[in-house]
Amino acid sequence: xxxxxxxHKYCLLSQEDSQPLLFFGYDLIEVKQLSLTDxxxxxxxxxxVRNRQASMTQDIRGIxxxxxxxxxxxxxxxxxxxxxxYHVAGPFQRAFAFLIDIGIRTAILFGLYILxxxxxxxxxxxxxxxxxxxxxxxxxxxxxxxxxxxxxQTPGKRILGxxxxxxxxxxxxxxxxxxxxxxxxxxxxxxxxxxxFGVNWGNSPVFQLSFIPTFMVGLLVMxxxxxxxxxxxxxxxxxxxxxxxxxxxxxxxxxxxxxLYIASLLPANFKPDQSMSQALAHFIDQRNxxxxxxRDEIAKHLAEPLCKQLKLDPNINPDLLxxxxxxxxxxxxxQNEVPLTVPLVxxxxxxxxxxxxxxxxxxxxxxxxxxxxxxQAPPSRPPTRGNIL
Amino acid sequence: xxxxxxxxxxxxxxxELEELCDAVNWKSAKRLGAERLSNFAALYRSVCADLALxxxxxxxxxxxxxxxxxxxxxxxxxxxxxxxxxxxxxMVLTFDAPRQILLDRYFWFMxxxxxxxxxxxxxxxxxxxxxxxxxxxIVGEEALLSLEAMYTNPIGSxxxxxxxxxxxAGFYINHNTGIGLVCFVTGILIIPGxxxxxxxxxxxxxxxxxxxRPDVPMTDNFFEFVTAHGPFExxxxxxxxxxxxxxxxxxxxxxxxxxKASLQKAGRRCIPVIGLSILFFFFAAxxxxxxxxxxxxxxxxxxxxxxxxxxxxxxxxxxxxxxALGFIKGEQYAVR
Numbered sequence: 001x002x003x004x005x006x007x008h009k010y011c012l013l014s015q016e017d018s019q020p021l022l023f024f025g026y027d028l029i030e031v032k033q034l035s036l037t038d039x040x041x042x043x044x045x046x047x048x049v050r051n052r053q054a055s056m057t058q059d060i061r062g063i064x065x066x067x068x069x070x071x072x073x074x075x076x077x078x079x080x081x082x083x084x085x086y087h088v089a090g091p092f093q094r095a096f097a098f099l100i101d102i103g104i105r106t107a108i109l110f111g112l113y114i115l116x117x118x119x120x121x122x123x124x125x126x127x128x129x130x131x132x133x134x135x136x137x138x139x140x141x142x143x144x145x146x147x148x149x150x151x152x153q154t155p156g157k158r159i160l161g162x163x164x165x166x167x168x169x170x171x172x173x174x175x176x177x178x179x180x181x182x183x184x185x186x187x188x189x190x191x192x193x194x195x196x197f198g199v200n201w202g203n204s205p206v207f208q209l210s211f212i213p214t215f216m217v218g219l220l221v222m223x224x225x226x227x228x229x230x231x232x233x234x235x236x237x238x239x240x241x242x243x244x245x246x247x248x249x250x251x252x253x254x255x256x257x258x259x260l261y262i263a264s265l266l267p268a269n270f271k272p273d274q275s276m277s278q279a280l281a282h283f284i285d286q287r288n289x290x291x292x293x294x295r296d297e298i299a300k301h302l303a304e305p306l307c308k309q310l311k312l313d314p315n316i317n318p319d320l321l322x323x324x325x326x327x328x329x330x331x332x333x334x335q336n337e338v339p340l341t342v343p344l345v346x347x348x349x350x351x352x353x354x355x356x357x358x359x360x361x362x363x364x365x366x367x368x369x370x371x372x373x374x375x376q377a378p379p380s381r382p383p384t385r386g387n388i389l
Numbered sequence: 390x391x392x393x394x395x396x397x398x399x400x401x402x403x404x405e406l407e408e409l410c411d412a413v414n415w416k417s418a419k420r421l422g423a424e425r426l427s428n429f430a431a432l433y434r435s436v437c438a439d440l441a442l443x444x445x446x447x448x449x450x451x452x453x454x455x456x457x458x459x460x461x462x463x464x465x466x467x468x469x470x471x472x473x474x475x476x477x478x479x480m481v482l483t484f485d486a487p488r489q490i491l492l493d494r495y496f497w498f499m500x501x502x503x504x505x506x507x508x509x510x511x512x513x514x515x516x517x518x519x520x521x522x523x524x525x526x527i528v529g530e531e532a533l534l535s536l537e538a539m540y541t542n543p544i545g546s547x548x549x550x551x552x553x554x555x556x557x558a559g560f561y562i563n564h565n566t567g568i569g570l571v572c573f574v575t576g577i578l579i580i581p582g583x584x585x586x587x588x589x590x591x592x593x594x595x596x597x598x599x600x601x602r603p604d605v606p607m608t609d610n611f612f613e614f615v616t617a618h619g620p621f622e623x624x625x626x627x628x629x630x631x632x633x634x635x636x637x638x639x640x641x642x643x644x645x646x647x648x649k650a651s652l653q654k655a656g657r658r659c660i661p662v663i664g665l666s667i668l669f670f671f672f673a674a675x676x677x678x679x680x681x682x683x684x685x686x687x688x689x690x691x692x693x694x695x696x697x698x699x700x701x702x703x704x705x706x707x708x709x710x711x712x713a714l715g716f717i718k719g720e721q722y723a724v725r
Contacts, residue, residue: 073457076464082437084460132678136566136671151469158414163465171470174478179656182663186574211567231577234649235636235656243465245407246458250396251449274447281449330392330449 074227074241076169086169087242089162091222094240095215100156105142109135143181148174153243161244167227167237176236183232187218251330252284254323263324263332267310270328276302277329284326287319295319395446399439403459406432410462433463482668484712486661491709495638496631496662502583503590503627510594515601524599527591536596540607540614566670569629573663576633579641586630593623617690618676620698625669632659632666672697 073085112134119127146154152164152172164180166172172180191210194200200207218230227239272280279302287295296319303318312321409429412421439446440456448456490496514524525533568589576582600611639655640648680693711717 076461078437078460078464080434080437082441082460084437084440084464085457086461087458126679130678133671133675136674140667148470148473151465165465169464171465171468173471174473175657175660177470178664179660182667183656185570186577189574235653237653241461241465243462244458245410245462246455250400250452251393274444277447278450281451285449285451329447332391332393 072228074169074239078169086165088226088228089240089242090228091219093160093162093242094228097154097156097160097162100159101142101154104155105138108138108142112138140181143184144177147172147177147181152177157240161242162240163243164233164238164240167229167239169241172236172238176238179236180232180238183235184230187221187230187232188213188215189217190214252326254284254327254331256320256323258317258320259323259327262316262320263327265312265316266324266328270310272325272329277326280322280326280329283322292319392447392449395448396452402432402435403439403456406436406459406463410459410466413466429463430467433460433467436460436463481661482664483708484717486665487704487709488712489658489661490628490665490705491713493631493635493662495635496628499586499627499631499634503586503623503630506587506590507594507597507623510591511598511601514595514598516598517602517604524595527595528599533599536611537607540600540610566674569626569666569670572626572630573633573666576630577636577640579634579637582630582633582637586626589626613687613690614681616687617680617693617697618673620694620701621669621673621676624701625666625673628662628666628669632662635659635662669701 072088072090074088075083075085077083112131116127116131116134119130121127143154147164150158153162157163164172164177166176192212192214193210194207194212196210221231221234222228225234227233229239233239283298290298296317299318299322303316303321304314306312306321306325307314307316406429409421409425409432412425413429436456436459440453440460443453443456510523510527513520514527516523528536572582572586572589574582575585597615599605600608602608636652636655636659639651643651646654676693676697680690708717
C-alpha cells in the first residue's frame with residue numbers, strides 16, 4: 001500500500017504547510033503530538049501514517065534519520081562510505097525462525113537420545129549420563145556456535161533470510177553472540193507450567209514446573225524500541241535484520257498505444273522532477289493490484305492539477321496520463337515518442353521478457369483517443385513481476 | 390542517460406553479485422575460486438557506487454530498494470563475524486574474570502545473602518525442638534514426600550528409587566540450571582530477583598537441614614547424592630544471582646548514562662560472572678551425571694566435593710588477589 005501513500009504524500013507535501021492534513025481519517029497534526037515515533041507500536045495501529053515532523057527535519061539536515069518509523073528500515077554507513085538501508089526483522093519473522101531452530105534442536109536432541117539408548121543397551125548406564133551432559137551443551141551452544149560460525153545466522157534464520165548484526169550494521173563478535181544467546185532465557189519470561197493449561201496427567205510433578213516460555217518480556221521490550229531488539233539484543237548491542245533478496249526491480253512496461261499517444265501530447269520540454277517521478281514509480285508499482293476505478297481515483301490527485309498546468313484535455317484518463325508521465329520520466333526522451341516503431345532496448349540479459357517480446361503492437365499509426373475510458377475492460381496486461389526490464 | 394538504458398547497462402552486474410551472494414552463503418568461500426571471490430569485492434563496490442548515485446540517476450524506488458537489499462546482502466557477506474578466539478577467552482577466564490569477581494560487590498552481597506540464608510534455614514530445619522514444622526512450611530508436604538521416596542534406596546543400586554532418579558536426572562539438571570537462570574533473570578527486576586534467591590536459599594537450606602536430622606532415615610543416601618556436585622551448583626546459583634542483580638541495579642542507578650547504555654555496560658561487566666556460572670553449572674552437571682548417582686565410595690565423592698570447593702576458593706581468592714595486586718596480567722589478550 002506504499003504506492004498511493006506516496007502519491008498522497010507527494011500531493012500533500014507540495015501544498016501549503018499550514019493547511020490541515022487529513023489523511024485516511026487520521027489527523028497528522030494530532031499524530032505528531034502523540035510523538036508516536038517514540039513508541040513503534042503505532043506501526044501496528046497506524047501502518048500508513050508517516051510522521052511529518054520527522055521527515056521535515058530529515059530534509060533540513062540533509063540526511064536520513066537512522067530509523068524509518070514506517071518502513072522499519074535502518075540506515076547503515078559502510079566503510080565504503082555508502083549509506084544503505086537494512087530492514088529490521090519484526091517479532092513474528094523472528095518467532096518463525098526460532099521455531100525452526102527449536103525443531104532442529106529437538107531433532108538433534110532426539111537423535112542423541114536414541115544414541116544414548118543404544119550406548120545404554122551396549123555398555124549399560126553410561127549413555128544416559130552422557131546424554132545429560134551433551135544435552136546441556138546442545139541447548140546452550142546451539143545459538144552461540146551457529147551465530148559465530150555462520151556469520152550471525154542460525155539455520156532457522158538462514159532459511160527465513162534473517163541475520164543478527166550489531167546495531168551499526170557490522171558483524172557480531174563472539175562476545176555479543178554469547179551474550180544475546182545467554183539472555184534469551186530472560187526474554188522467555190514468564191514461564192508457565194503445563195498445569196496452568198489443565199495438562200496434568202497422572203499428577204506428575206513435571207506438569208507443576210514452569211518451563212513453557214511465553215516470551216512476554218521479549219515481546220514487550222521489542223515493542224518499546226525502534227530496532228525491535230529483545231532484552232538480549234539490547235544488552236549485547238545487536239539487532240536482527242532481513243537479509244533476503246528482492247525479486248522485482250527495473251521498470252514496468254507501460255507502452256500501451258494509448259499511453260504512448262498521451263505521452264506524445266505532453267509538451268516536449270516537460271520532464272517530471274525527481275520527487276514526482278518517484279511518486280509516479282510508486283503508483284505504477286502498485287497499480288496492478290488495484291481495480292480500474294481505484295487507479296483513476298488515486299491518479300486523479302496528480303492528474304487534475306497537471307492537466308491544468310500543461311493545458312491538456314481535462315477528460316484524459318488520469319491513470320493513462322500517469323503512465324505516460326512515467327514513460328516520459330524513465331523510459332524515453334521526448335524526441336522519439338511518436339509513434340514508436342523501434343524497441344527501445346533490443347535485448348535484456350536478465351529478464352526473459354523484454355521490450356523485444358512486448359505483447360503490444362509496435363506500429364501504431366492511428367492511436368485512438370480515450371475520451372472516456374472503457375470501464376468494462378481495462379487493457380489486459382501481463383503480470384508486472386515477470387515483465388521487468 | 391535515460392533510466393531504461395542505465396538499467397540495461399547495470400543489471401547484469403547486479404545479477405552477478407546476486408549469484409555470488411547466494412554462492413557464498415551456501416558454499417565454502419574457498420571452493421568458489423580466487424577469481425570469482427576477488428570479483429565479489431569489485432562488484433560490491435560498483436553496486437555501492439550505483440546506490441550512492443541512485444538519486445542523481447533518478448532510479449525508480451523499486452530499483453533503489455533492490456539496491457539497498459543487494460548492498461546489504463553483499464555487506465553482510467563481505468564483513469564476517471570474527472571466529473571464537475579460544476586463547477583470548479581462556480586468558481580472560483584465567484586472569485581477568487577472577488579479579489572482576491573478587492572486586493564485584495554484587496557477588497559478595499549475593500554470596501553472603503545466599504549462604505547466610507541457606508545456613509540459617511538449614512539450622513531452623515535441623516532444630517526440631519523450637520521449630521518442628523519449619524521444613525514442612527518451607528518445602529511443603531508433597532515435595533518432602535517425593536524427596537523421601539527418591540532417596541529411600543541407596544545410591545548406585547539398580548533398585549527402583551535410583552532407577553527413577555536416573556530417568557529424571559536430565560530433567561533435574563535442567564531444573565537446577567533453571568533455578569540459577571530464574572535467579573539471574575528475575576534479578577533484572579531487582580525485587581523479584583532478591584525474593585527468588587531468598588526463596589531458593591531457604592528451600593535448599595530447609596531440605597539440607599531436614600535431611601541432616603538424626604531421626605531421618607534417608608540421610609545417608611541424600612548426602613551421598615548431593616555432596617559431590619553441591620559446591621559447584623550452589624556457587625553457580627550465587628554467581629547467576631549476582632549477575633542478575635548487577636543488571637537490575639544498572640538500569641535504576643545509571644550513574645549519568647542513559648538507561649540503555651548503562652544496561653549494556655552492565656551486560657559487558659557481568660559476562661565473567663555469568664560465563665563462570667554457566668561453567669560451574671556445567672561442571673555440576675557432569676558430576677551429577679557421572680559421579681553422584683554412581684556406586685563409588687562416599688569418601689571419593691567427598692573428595693570430589695572438597696577439591697571442587699578448594700578449586701573455587703583458589704580461583705576466586707588466589708587468582709583474583711594475584712590479578713588484583715598486579716602479579717599476573719591478562720590484559721594483552723583483549724577479547725573482541
